[in-house]
Amino acid sequence: MIEIRGLTVAFGAVVAIDALDAVLHAPVCGLIGPNGAGKTTLVNLLSGFVQAKAGEVRVDETALLGMNTARRARFGLRRSFQTEQVVEDLSVWDNVQSMLDHVPNRHRPADAQVHRALEHAGLLDCAAVPGAELDLFRRRMVEVAKALVGEPRLILFDEPGAGLDERESRVLRDAIAAIPDAFGAQVLLIDHDVDLIAAICTQTLVLDFGRRLALGDTRAVLDDPVVRRAYLGA
Amino acid sequence: MTPDSIRRERRAARLALLRMVFVVLALGALVPWLANAYWIKTLTSSLALAIAAAGVALLYGQLGLVSLCQYSLLGVGGWVALRVGHGLHWPFEACVVAGGLSAGVVGMLAGLPALRMKGLYLALVTLMLAGGFQVVISATGFPDGGAGFLGRISGSERLMLPRPALAQGEGAYFAYVAAWLAAMLALLELHRRTRAGRSWALIRRGEAVAEGAGVNVLLYQTWAFGLAGVCAGVAGALLSGAVGQLDGRAFAASESVMLFALSLIGGAYYWAGALVAGLLLRAVPSLLVDLGVNGYLAMVFFGAALLHALITAPRGLAGQWLAAFQRRAAKGRA
Numbered sequence: 001m002i003e004i005r006g007l008t009v010a011f012g013a014v015v016a017i018d019a020l021d022a023v024l025h026a027p028v029c030g031l032i033g034p035n036g037a038g039k040t041t042l043v044n045l046l047s048g049f050v051q052a053k054a055g056e057v058r059v060d061e062t063a064l065l066g067m068n069t070a071r072r073a074r075f076g077l078r079r080s081f082q083t084e085q086v087v088e089d090l091s092v093w094d095n096v097q098s099m100l101d102h103v104p105n106r107h108r109p110a111d112a113q114v115h116r117a118l119e120h121a122g123l124l125d126c127a128a129v130p131g132a133e134l135d136l137f138r139r140r141m142v143e144v145a146k147a148l149v150g151e152p153r154l155i156l157f158d159e160p161g162a163g164l165d166e167r168e169s170r171v172l173r174d175a176i177a178a179i180p181d182a183f184g185a186q187v188l189l190i191d192h193d194v195d196l197i198a199a200i201c202t203q204t205l206v207l208d209f210g211r212r213l214a215l216g217d218t219r220a221v222l223d224d225p226v227v228r229r230a231y232l233g234a
Numbered sequence: 235m236t237p238d239s240i241r242r243e244r245r246a247a248r249l250a251l252l253r254m255v256f257v258v259l260a261l262g263a264l265v266p267w268l269a270n271a272y273w274i275k276t277l278t279s280s281l282a283l284a285i286a287a288a289g290v291a292l293l294y295g296q297l298g299l300v301s302l303c304q305y306s307l308l309g310v311g312g313w314v315a316l317r318v319g320h321g322l323h324w325p326f327e328a329c330v331v332a333g334g335l336s337a338g339v340v341g342m343l344a345g346l347p348a349l350r351m352k353g354l355y356l357a358l359v360t361l362m363l364a365g366g367f368q369v370v371i372s373a374t375g376f377p378d379g380g381a382g383f384l385g386r387i388s389g390s391e392r393l394m395l396p397r398p399a400l401a402q403g404e405g406a407y408f409a410y411v412a413a414w415l416a417a418m419l420a421l422l423e424l425h426r427r428t429r430a431g432r433s434w435a436l437i438r439r440g441e442a443v444a445e446g447a448g449v450n451v452l453l454y455q456t457w458a459f460g461l462a463g464v465c466a467g468v469a470g471a472l473l474s475g476a477v478g479q480l481d482g483r484a485f486a487a488s489e490s491v492m493l494f495a496l497s498l499i500g501g502a503y504y505w506a507g508a509l510v511a512g513l514l515l516r517a518v519p520s521l522l523v524d525l526g527v528n529g530y531l532a533m534v535f536f537g538a539a540l541l542h543a544l545i546t547a548p549r550g551l552a553g554q555w556l557a558a559f560q561r562r563a564a565k566g567r568a
Contacts, residue, residue, distance in 0.1 A: 047446060073448030085443040087435045093240050098432035102448030111236045128239035146447075 001025045002046075002154065002188065007055030009041055009210075016041040018210040020055070027180030028187045030201030030218055032194070034231055037207040039190045040082070043156045046188075047079045048072045059154050074103050076153030076185070080143040080160055088132035092123050095131055096145045103150030113149045120182060121145035121175055137168040144175055152185040159191050169193065173200055198222060206231060251423050254505050255416045262412025266405025274404045275476070276520040277513075281411045282472040283308075284512030285418045287497045288505065289465030292422055294494075295502035296434040297458055300353065303344050303360040304466045305490035306367035309376075309482075311337040311467025312474040316377040317385050319395045319474075326398035326475060330414070333471030334464040341463015342456050349452060364487035376480040394478030411472050418465055419505045425461065434458060495536065499543045501550020510551050514539070 002024040009017040017038045031039050044050040046057065048069035057064045059077070067075060078099075087095055096114045105113065118124045121141040126134070134142065140160055147155045157176065161169045177200040179187050191197055197204060197218060204221045206213040208230050214221045221227055265277055286308050293299045311333035319329040347359045377385030379393025387393065401410035425431055433454045436444040444451050474480050496514045501507025519532040539551075547554040 049442060049445075069445040070448045070450060073446060079446055081443070081446075085439055087439050090432065090435050091240075091243065093237075093243075094432055094435075098436050099447045101429045101432055102450075109235075115235050115237070124237055127237045128243045 001060060001186070002029075003056075003058040005056045005058075007042075007045070007057060008053045009038070009045055009050055010053045016210050017045070017207075020207075020210070020212055022205050022212060022215050024186075024188065024203060024205060026186075026201065026203035028177060028189060028201050030197035030204035031188055031190045031207070032192070032197055032204060032231060033207035033213065036209075038210040039207055040158060041210075042207070043079060043158050043188070043190060046154075046156055047077060070102070076103075076151055077156070078147035078152045078154070078185075079156040080147060080158055082159045082162065084136070084139040084143050086131040086134065086139045086142050089130060091128050091130055092118065092134070092138075092142055092145075093127040095142050096149055099146040100149040105150055107151070117145040117148035120148060120178070122171065136163050137171075140164060140168075140172060141175070144172070148179065148183050148185075152183060155179065155185050155187045157187065157189045157191075160189070161191055161193055161196055169196060176200060194222065247427055251420060251427075254423065255420055258412055258416040258419065258509075262409035262416075265412075266408050271404050273520070274408050276516055278404070278408045278411050278476050279473060280512040280516040281408070281415050281509075282469045282476065282512070283493070283515050284469075284508045285415050285472070286466045286469035286493060287500060287511035287515070288419055288422055288508035289462030289469075290494055290497040291500075291502035291508055291511075292425075292465070293458055293462045294497065296426065296431065296438065297455065298352075298438055299345075299455075299458070300357040300494065301344070301360045301459070301462065302357050302487075302490045302494055303364040303367065304462065305485060305493050306364040306487070307337040307341050307344070307463045307466035308470035308473070309367060309371055309480070309485040310340050310463075311470030312480045313371070313376055313470075314467070315471035315474050316395055316480065320377050320379045320385055320393060326396070329395070330468055330471040330475075333474075334468040337467025337470065338460040338464035341466065342460040344463070345456055345459025349455060361487060361490065364490045368485060368487050371482040371485050375482050376474075378479050392479055395474050397475050397478075407476060411476070414468060414472055415509075418468060419508070422461070422465070423505065430454065430457065492536070495540055499536070499539045499550060501547075501552030501554075503549050504552040504556060506556070507550045507552035 004020055004022045007017055007020040008015065031042065033039050041050060045052055046064065048067065052065055062075065064072065090098065093114060096117055097110065100110055100113055118127055121144045123138065123141055123145055126138060143160065161172050164172060173196055176187060176189065179185055189197065189201060201218045203216065204218040205215045206221060206227050213230055214224050214227050266274055269277065286304055290301065290304050293301050314336040315329040315333035318324050318332050344360060344363050347356060351359060374384050375386055378387050380387035397407055398410060401407040433444065433449045436447055436449050437451055437454060441451050493515065496511040497507065499514060500510035514536065518535060522532055543550055
């Protein structure tokens with residue numbers, strides 16, 4: 001569960017997130033908003049790349065803001081970036097193993113964890129293929145697999161489906177939706193694809209100009225006239 | 235639980251490692267039978283310098299870092315080996331290890347700017363360090379059997395650092411240096427293929443990516459600089475054993491630039507690239523001299539080779555040869 005209280009992030013005079021309060025408890029939560037709403041800033045703050053000016057963030061009742069990025073990874077926080085970050089000269093297996101090298105690995109042997117993550121992402125058939133030889137879909141799925149190793153608690157996906165076609169998006173959607181049950185981690189998903197959000201997120205937070213525009217059941221949030229006007233242009 | 239493809243890949247990696255060690259050791263065993271004393275001496279220096287080039291290649295190939303003080307670290311290793319060899323009469327292997335570790339520590343210190351700088355700025359800072367070393371070593375010289383901290387002898391003949399008992403002759407010492415080269419290349423390959431290599435790969439992809447994966451970027455960058463320093467230090471110690479003493483004039487800052495350039499030409503991503511760099515650095519000038527051509531013309535040759543590498547072989551000569559070999563093998567299979 002993510003608890004955000006009075007969170008403010010500012011870059012000089014620009015306030016990117018303004019006194020945000022939110023409790024995200026659903027297994028798969030959505031985060032949407034127009035460009036510049038502060039979505040990626042919130043993900044950057046949760047993963048430790050941006051400092052808060054004020055406020056508090058707790059994940060599973062643990063204060064997050066005092067930890068550096070590496071410690072957050074060891075705590076169980078995972079994230080993907082808008083631009084996929086597959087290492088070209090490492091195999092798919094080693095790309096996932098590289099994540100496991102620095103995070104807790106108490107309950108399963110390393111090979112078993114990597115195998116399970118690749119199986120979940122449907123990448124076992126290309127485990128030995130170098131990153132440079134993967135198409136965009138498989139690169140995106142490597143990012144998913146990387147997030148699944150080493151006892152993840154909270155996974156932040158920043159537009160994981162960007163550039164994928166409909167069939168690929170469906171596979172990605174199914175893989176993400178199954179994460180909470182299979183791996184016990186909560187997922188926070190940012191995406192502009194409202195269909196994707198509607199299909200797998202049970203709770204959604206909408207940001208606009210760094211402020212909370214709406215928070216609640218995804219269907220209700222997407223039907224909210226204020227949200228439709230600000231974000232969906234209806 | 236591990237897929238067959240990964241098991242095959244791991245087996246192939248182990249075989250490649252063994253093949254590399256075998257090739258280098260075979261070189262060490264064969265060359266003394268084929269070459270005269272002049273060429274054995276020259277190629278001994280080439281093999282020692284290949285160890286330093288492997289360190290340069292580690293920094294550039296694994297982390298994209300340009301360090302232009304590696305030849306000075308070679309001098310640090312040589313200085314420490316000569317000092318402990320003459321002053322404490324340690325066995326030669328202990329002198330080499332001491333030289334390597336000392337240069338490793340200095341390399342880590344030299345790498346500290348890398349935590350804030352990249353690219354051109356890091357290159358300039360490390361080049362200035364090399365310039366500083368050139369000034370210091372010109373003033374102090376290398377230890378040659380005297381007393382005191384500097385170990386300089388005055389008014390009598392300079393002492394030679396004794397070689398190991400099993401490698402007194404030129405041929406035996408060549409094989410001895412080849413064994414060190416094989417060991418150092420194996421050490422680097424083991425790093426590259428395991429946790430350190432994967433961490434360096436993440437840092438190379440982006441520091442934010444590495445930090446997001448829990449990598450201690452400071453530790454792994456410093457470790458790479460230390461390891462490259464150990465390579466340079468071991469090379470320096472082996473050079474001091476080859477000649478028996480070292481001359482400060484041979485450690486100009488420009489040598490570090492040359493070592494870096496030739497490591498690129500050789501191929502920073504392959505172990506054979508370090509071997510090519512070592513040969514270019516010592517064997518090509520000697521070959522020109524052997525052919526009655528001024529050895530300084532090697533600079534022109536190196537300039538052309540660097541242009542060639544930049545235009546047609548960004549992964550170096552070793553990369554180009556390996557790709558050609560693989561194409562040929564694929565054609566043969568078809």
